Amino acid sequence: MRRSIATVCLSGTLEDKLAAAAAAGFDGIEMFENDLVVSPHAPAEIRRRCADLGLSIDLYQPFRDFEAVPPDVLAANLRRAERKFDVMAELGADMMLVCSSVSPDAVDDDDLAAEQLHLLADRAAARGMRIAYEALAWGRFVDTFDHSWRIVRRGDHPALGLCLDSFHVLSRGTDTAAIRTIPGEKVFFLQLADAPRLHMDVLQWSRHHRLFPGQGAFDLAAFVGHVLSTGYAGPLSLEVFNDVFRQSDPWRAAVDAMRSLLLLEQDRLPPAPALSGHAFTELEVSGPEVANALAAMGFCHAGQHRTKPVQLWRQGAARVLLNEGSGQVSALAVESADPERSMARAAALHAPALTDVSLPGVAAPDGTAVFFCSDGWLEDFPRTGEHEDAGAGLVGTDHVSLTQPFDNFDEAALFYRSVLGLTPELATEFAAPFGLVRSRAVSNVARDVRISLDVALLRRGEWAPGVPEPQHLAFATRDAIASAKEMQARGAPLLAIPDNYYDDLDSRLAPPPDLLAALREYSVLYDRDEHGEFLHFYTDVLGSRVFFEVVQRIDGYAGYGAANAPVRMAAHRRLRLSRG
Ligand SMILES: O=C(O)c1ccc(O)c(O)c1
Numbered sequence: 001m002r003r004s005i006a007t008v009c010l011s012g013t014l015e016d017k018l019a020a021a022a023a024a025g026f027d028g029i030e031m032f033e034n035d036l037v038v039s040p041h042a043p044a045e046i047r048r049r050c051a052d053l054g055l056s057i058d059l060y061q062p063f064r065d066f067e068a069v070p071p072d073v074l075a076a077n078l079r080r081a082e083r084k085f086d087v088m089a090e091l092g093a094d095m096m097l098v099c100s101s102v103s104p105d106a107v108d109d110d111d112l113a114a115e116q117l118h119l120l121a122d123r124a125a126a127r128g129m130r131i132a133y134e135a136l137a138w139g140r141f142v143d144t145f146d147h148s149w150r151i152v153r154r155g156d157h158p159a160l161g162l163c164l165d166s167f168h169v170l171s172r173g174t175d176t177a178a179i180r181t182i183p184g185e186k187v188f189f190l191q192l193a194d195a196p197r198l199h200m201d202v203l204q205w206s207r208h209h210r211l212f213p214g215q216g217a218f219d220l221a222a223f224v225g226h227v228l229s230t231g232y233a234g235p236l237s238l239e240v241f242n243d244v245f246r247q248s249d250p251w252r253a254a255v256d257a258m259r260s261l262l263l264l265e266q267d268r269l270p271p272a273p274a275l276s277g278h279a280f281t282e283l284e285v286s287g288p289e290v291a292n293a294l295a296a297m298g299f300c301h302a303g304q305h306r307t308k309p310v311q312l313w314r315q316g317a318a319r320v321l322l323n324e325g326s327g328q329v330s331a332l333a334v335e336s337a338d339p340e341r342s343m344a345r346a347a348a349l350h351a352p353a354l355t356d357v358s359l360p361g362v363a364a365p366d367g368t369a370v371f372f373c374s375d376g377w378l379e380d381f382p383r384t385g386e387h388e389d390a391g392a393g394l395v396g397t398d399h400v401s402l403t404q405p406f407d408n409f410d411e412a413a414l415f416y417r418s419v420l421g422l423t424p425e426l427a428t429e430f431a432a433p434f435g436l437v438r439s440r441a442v443s444n445v446a447r448d449v450r451i452s453l454d455v456a457l458l459r460r461g462e463w464a465p466g467v468p469e470p471q472h473l474a475f476a477t478r479d480a481i482a483s484a485k486e487m488q489a490r491g492a493p494l495l496a497i498p499d500n501y502y503d504d505l506d507s508r509l510a511p512p513p514d515l516l517a518a519l520r521e522y523s524v525l526y527d528r529d530e531h532g533e534f535l536h537f538y539t540d541v542l543g544s545r546v547f548f549e550v551v552q553r554i555d556g557y558a559g560y561g562a563a564n565a566p567v568r569m570a571a572h573r574r575l576r577l578s579r580g
C-alpha cells in the first residue's frame, strides 16, 4: 500500500518536512494547513517541489467547524471552503479533511449536518475534489466513527466519505469490528496513530501523546485489518501529534515513522530468524576495575581476540567482552538462527548496517551496536589457558538494560522490537530518587533474549542524576543467595542494601523468616509476581555508568524487579557521594 505522513508529524519548515519524508521513502503527505500558511512558497511551487521529491499530496487538512450551523454561518463557511479549494487546486490536492465541529455555532442536528456536508461535497465535486469527514473524539456532537458514518450515509453524495483516524476510534474504546460493515468506497482516507493508555482529557492525549504504530498500546494491526477488509485502497497515512517528535530531527523521525509502518505491514518484511540467547555483551572500559569485578564475580578471562585488544570473560553461558574505551555498553550480541537473514530484515527496516566490524551488525538509535551471531564467533577468541574454576553459579545472561536518552525512548523501543523481532512487555513506571522512570522490556518467546529500556519521564534534570544514563548487564543464577555469598567471599564490589528495605519487604511480602534473614545478610533484593519469585543483587557502578546485576527467576517470574530499582538507585548515589 502507499505510505503517507502528515506534515504535522515532523519538525522544521515545510521544506525540511518534505525532504525528510521523501528521504525516508514515503509516497505522499497530508498537507497540514499551518505548514503551508507559514511557508514563503506559493502552492504551485510546493506542488512542483513535492513532484520532484516523488511525493503526492494526498490530503489537505484540517478544515474545521463547517457543519450543522445557521444559514449566515454556512454562507461564510462555504466561502472559506471555496478559498481552500483554490489552494488545493494549485497544490494538486484533491481531498479535503473536514473535522467534526467543535464550534459553539453548531447545533445538534444530524439532518442539518448531512445536508450541509452534501452541499460542500457538491461544491468539491464541481472542482474534481472530495470531502473526507472525520469524527474528532472531542467533537461537539459527533465524536465517534459510527456517528460520522451515519451522517455521511445520510449526506449521500459520491464526493462525501469518511476519514477514519485510529486515534479517535481507539481512544473511545468503541467496537471497531463495525468498521467492516462500511463499504470500502466510502472510506476515503485512513490516518494512523498509536498512543499509550492514559486516563486524561482526550484532546490533550491526542495533541501531545500520540505515537507511531507499535510504540503505544493500541491494537493497530486489528484496526487496519478491519479497515482493509472494507476494500479501502488508499494510503496508510501517519498522523501523529507528539511533543518530542515535533522537536526531533525530522530525518530521523521520518525513518522511525517509516519503520512503524513497515512493522505494521510485517507480512512483507523478511521474517525475523529465531534468536536463542545473548551471545555476548561488549563493554568499553578504562582501567582494571571492570575486569577485577568480573574476576571477583567468578568470571574467567578465557579468551583473547586474535587481532584486537578485546578480552573474552566468561562463566557458564554468560559472556562479556572487554574493550578499551569510555565506560559503556558498546555492543550486545544475540544468537541468530540465520545472521544473514537477520541483517536482511534489519536493512528492510532501515537499520544502519555497521561497517568495519567482523560480525554482521547494525547501530541502534542509542548508538549501541547490535550483532547477530552464529556459533562460529568464539573461534576469534583463542583460549588464554586461564583456569576456569567453579565460579559463582552464573549460568548465562538474563537481560541487558539500557537507559535511553529522553528523546529516543519510543524510537529505541520500536527499533529493538522490530529489528530483532521481539515482543514488547508491559511498560512500568516507578518513582526513583532523581525523578520518575518508565521502563519497558522487549523479549523473544523463549525469554532467553531480553532487553530492558528505561527512561526518565521528563527530560532529566541537571542536578546530580546519580549516574549518567546508566546501563547494566544482568546475569542469571539458579541460586542468588549462594552466588552472592560466593562473590562476597571473593571480594566482589556488591551493593549494600539498607535495613529499611528489608523491614518494608517483610511488611509487604512477608518472605519466610530465614529467607528474609539471608536476603538481608547478603543484600539480595526480592520481588514476587503472579508467576513466581525474583531474587536479585547488584554491584557498585564500575566507572561512570555501567554496573552488573545477578538475578534468579523462580517459577517464571516475568518482571525485572522494578519495585526495587529506587532502592538500588539510592544506594548507588550514596556510594558515589561517599567516594567524593
Ligand atoms: O487535533 C486536531 O485538531 C486534529 C486535526 C486534524 C485531525 O485529523 C485530527 O485527528 C486532529
Ligand SMILES: [Mg+2]
Residues within 6 Å of the ligand: 134, 165, 191, 239
Ligand atoms: Mg486525524
